[in-house]
Amino acid sequence: MSVQHMSAAELINTDVEKKSLFPLNMWYVAALSSELKDKPLARTILNHQIVFFRTSDGEVSALEDRCCHRALPLSLGTIENNGIRCGYHGLLFNGDGKCIEVPGQGKVPRKALVSTYSICEQNHLIWIWFGDENTQEPTCTPPEYPVHNNPEYLFDGDVYHYEAPYQLIHDNLLDLSHLGYVHLYTIGGNAKLHMTAETKVESDEKMVRVVRHMPDSVPPPTYTAAYPFKGKIDRWQEILFKISHLEIWTGAVDAGSDSLDNPNRDGFHMKGFHGITPETETTCHYLWTMSTNPKHDPEETAKKVIEQTRLTFDEDKVVIEAQYKNMQNFKNRTMLDIHVDVAPNRARRIIESQLT
Missing domain, CATH: 3.90.380.10 (Naphthalene 1,2-dioxygenase Alpha Subunit; Chain A, domain 1)
Structure with missing residues (x-):
């Protein structure tokens, strides 16, 4: 039976092998704007563990929820004016995922980075982009509401x-x-x-x-x-x-x-x-x-x-x-x-x- 002609009941009961588990190259709703205040927000989306946070200038960022030092979730840290500070050893990361401070150490290692996600805040909603391996950058704007x-x-x-x-x-x-x-x-x-x-x-x-x-x-x-x-x-x-x-x-x-x-x-x-x-x-x-x-x-x-x-x-x-x-x-x-x-x-x- 062709998958394109399956009913909902048949699709639910049929295992179909696919390369992707979810549709990609599109925006998903990540959060309501009202959720992001003075604390980090941890949320797993499409099997990606992500931390969202809003800095004092109102900008929202989304990073992989893992400190590159000892893997503590960054969502257990604290928000500062210019980024999010890990709650284990205090590494400070900006919205671009770059570590900008290692407490007690003058030089920040070049590899002190965490992955970032493309997001957009509009109409009191926060959207996040998920692309395939060839489309990591957004190719369109999120839907308007x-x-x-x-x-x-x-x-x-x-x-x-x-x-x-x-x-x-x-x-x-x-x-x-x-x-x-x-x-x-x-x-x-x-x-x-x-x-x-x-x-x-x-x-x-x-x-x-x-x-x-x-x-x-x-x-x-x-x-x-x-x-x-x-x-x-x-x-x-x-x-x-x-x-x-x-x-x-x-x-x-x-x-x-x-x-x-x-x-x-x-x-x-x-x-x-x-x-x-x-x-x-x-x-x-x-x-x-x-x-x-x-x-x-x-x-x-x-x-x-x-x-x-x-x-x-x-x-x-x-x-x-x-x-x-x-x-x-x-x-x-x-x-x-x-x-x-x-x-x-x-x-x-x-x-x-x-x-x-």
């Missing part, structure tokens, strides 16, 4: 660590039919409506787009807590998948008050950014933010939306990690596909096509 800089929206977020492969989170986010079952008390709503909602899926070699409209529905708890709807609502869910991240725009207007095809529609908006970054083959980081457009009492309303979002993602985490654990318990069992798996299948094919 201007929502974080839009004054009409307030946002916050968090970072989760998953004991599960990153593509299981892709599957979850591309198939919002699960909302009525997993998120009954937050963003869920009528389960039957979610399963039968008309879904449009389009894709190319780099992206998958999903659009679902649910007119004349009962607003779920998160929506009523955040927005003064008059009664039933016309609800939308629009998902854009890219290998490095997903953008999910959900929301609603009072039923019949605006067209769901209007890109500037009014009502309650939740614009989610979902950076799904592999840690290893079996673990990953989930870096998310939620932006919303409160009309009344903005700060308090945004706080409610973030709290409800966090509860929702907590629920997803329980399900996905339990799913993967059971997949390991039943390794020789196959899985089938149903009608809601169209978008996840296409996303998996895109990733498979990038493994060279």
Whole structure:
């Protein structure tokens, strides 16, 4: 069977030999800007152990998390004005990975270097470049996410660590039919409506787009807590998948008050950014933010939306990690596909096509 025509279930259950474990020559989400303050941040990404730090001038650097002297993780050290100091013998490294001071020794050895990574901070996100052996320098800029800089929206977020492969989170986010079952008390709503909602899926070699409209529905708890709807609502869910991240725009207007095809529609908006970054083959980081457009009492309303979002993602985490654990318990069992798996299948094919 050709790999390009495999379903998600078949891809999960098939070992395919590839030169690379993850897509390369692209930017991945490394951290939220808010994570980098006065302490180093240790994070393993694509099996690379990396330390991130911000110096007093606001610049962010990323180095291999290993002192070249006696191999202590640099993330156990301290940040100074011009670099990061190892917590074992005090070697000081600048953002270029060069040792600029050895305490008690006038001359710094030429080989006192650690590997560096190309990073870019924009839109309150920190991106890191991973290239193949022939493409170590970035060949493009990271994706833009201007929502974080839009004054009409307030946002916050968090970072989760998953004991599960990153593509299981892709599957979850591309198939919002699960909302009525997993998120009954937050963003869920009528389960039957979610399963039968008309879904449009389009894709190319780099992206998958999903659009679902649910007119004349009962607003779920998160929506009523955040927005003064008059009664039933016309609800939308629009998902854009890219290998490095997903953008999910959900929301609603009072039923019949605006067209769901209007890109500037009014009502309650939740614009989610979902950076799904592999840690290893079996673990990953989930870096998310939620932006919303409160009309009344903005700060308090945004706080409610973030709290409800966090509860929702907590629920997803329980399900996905339990799913993967059971997949390991039943390794020789196959899985089938149903009608809601169209978008996840296409996303998996895109990733498979990038493994060279």
